[in-house]
Amino acid sequence: MEKTRDQVRMIDVARRAKVGLVTVSRVLNEPGKVAEETRQRVLQAIQEIGYVPNLVAGSLASNRTHVIAAIVPTIGNPVFSETIDAMAQELRGEGYHLLLGNGGHSGREEEGLIAKFLARRPDGLFIHGGRHTPETCAMLRRSGIPIVESGDLRRPEPIDMVVSYSNFAAAEAMTTYLLERNYRRIGFVGRASKENDRSLERQRGFRAAFERLGLEVDPRWILETSLGYREGAEALVALRERTPGLEAVFFAGDVWAAGALYECLRRGWSVPTDIAIAGFDDHAVASQTVPTLTTVRVLRGEIGRRSARLILDRLNGGTVDEPIIDVGFEIIARESA
Amino acid sequence: MEKTRDQVRMIDVARRAKVGLVTVSRVLNEPGKVAEETRQRVLQAIQEIGYVPNLVAGSLASNRTHVIAAIVPTIGNPVFSETIDAMAQELRGEGYHLLLGNGGHSGREEEGLIAKFLARRPDGLFIHGGRHTPETCAMLRRSGIPIVESGDLRRPEPIDMVVSYSNFAAAEAMTTYLLERNYRRIGFVGRASKENDRSLERQRGFRAAFERLGLEVDPRWILETSLGYREGAEALVALRERTPGLEAVFFAGDVWAAGALYECLRRGWSVPTDIAIAGFDDHAVASQTVPTLTTVRVLRGEIGRRSARLILDRLNGGTVDEPIIDVGFEIIARESA
């Protein structure tokens, strides 16, 4: 392969502007420390020869990449993209960019990805969910960079910082809401709790609300499935079939709930009279469904913003006094329950 | 700020394994060229001292970052995340990672972002939509890296490669479908066509279908709004109010269509008898709505995969013989129209 280094370098700009190489560097990184006149000359030279700085070289020299790595379970899930979007926005303001990856579904996959990401020397790292292997934790700690974990507030041993809400508390609150409205036989639909800690927490919250009132949870009320509209519809039917007298279903995701509401329409089940439905996420559709969906609102954009701020503050030398941030949640009472 | 270079470097591994630095480098990059025994020794040393290669330094030396930059209008839009997800998947297989950014809504913003991204020396770039300023195009061309544009097949002057479907053809096909089913007074809901070329193309396709049959499009049938469930509901009502005898509405996005279907439920309008509804995207919800939604399917994951392949092939020295790929579309006929 031929070596083609036809790149315009900083030195070329310097020569053209008749200044030292360092001055060019300063114009780019610390504009305040350069005389206005020279600055203009340098900027013009940059324009004229179409110089594009090489951040790779800069990063090597300064030991700072201005890159934040972000790892989510699946990029495709809109729930995460909202967080990522807000984070990217916040970061860009300070010249940082986002290296994005999906952790996959096993700890091993995640470990591999993180190892490769760390090799790129990001200045910080955000990671949503996932169960980290001991090696992963060790790697992350050794890296020494600010790290924000998200997905759930309750992390046995946070690696560094945490920004999230409590899945347990949110699910418990919604379940309590349903119990207060005198629903007693309540179904619960979530993801496989063995594979997903957040699902487990939501299910635990569901059970806790019953326990507090001294009520029992019938095992038949719990159903685990993968996320989707059709899956929500199927779950509703399955639950009603195996649980005579079911009064309500709490879907730990609005997509399921919306699918279930369609099924009610198809079957002529009246909501909430025949069956009450509650969701989780306050997805954009929740306020539009027929009937409108009672759900739990989580500020996902806020998670992204706060995470970015935490990392940036640390990078800017600030001390983060509160390394665990609870962004909270809110019960949105609408028509369906 | 204190300088803490406590990093484990390649030379440390080399010393521990009692080999030269170059040998370590080879174990990492060209494992085949190292004797099995030495390789094992090196790998073990890497494990023992927890060495994480520094790709920043590697990139500078090799002039290859193994990073692909991806720019989409908004990360939050699920429509794009599907593409990005597939692309990331494909890229990771060959050791590439994704630098993600949203282009914002003006050509200037996009230009700024691209300039900053190029400074990171990505090996390739993917960009969805956007109207590039002349400066942007010049920058991109000068960069010399493989570039894939997406969003619409019809690009006046492609910078390099294009992977997409034709918004024009897709919209024309759906409109023709509706006309063939004997709907004549058809509304069209899309984004602001002045701000978004893809919207303009869809609207053009809509009009073209009428023209081919020698039919007129009443200006009152066209409505532009921002994307959302509620916006879809509102658009439907507005169109019916101002257009007596409206028989169908083609929503250039399933989210609008789904919102409109809810409105029909609320008002007791029967679909497709009172009003037929068609969408665009084949969003996951389309097969579940009541009634199910007739729509246009676009393979967004395919766009991501093909784009990645094109870039990778080029990077691997291959010649890309077909730099403009049409991934096509498909009319999915369901109950709503």
Place this chain on the structure above:
DNA sequence: CTGTTAGCGCGTTCAC
């Protein structure tokens, strides 16, 4: 405010 000097950590020649 500006220039000089010394690396950053690794890949890529070459010899051996």
Place this chain on the structure above:
DNA sequence: GTGAACGCGCTAACAG
């Protein structure tokens, strides 16, 4: 198959 030298393009520290 392995090691020594050199350089990638830029920034940090210091001096002037």
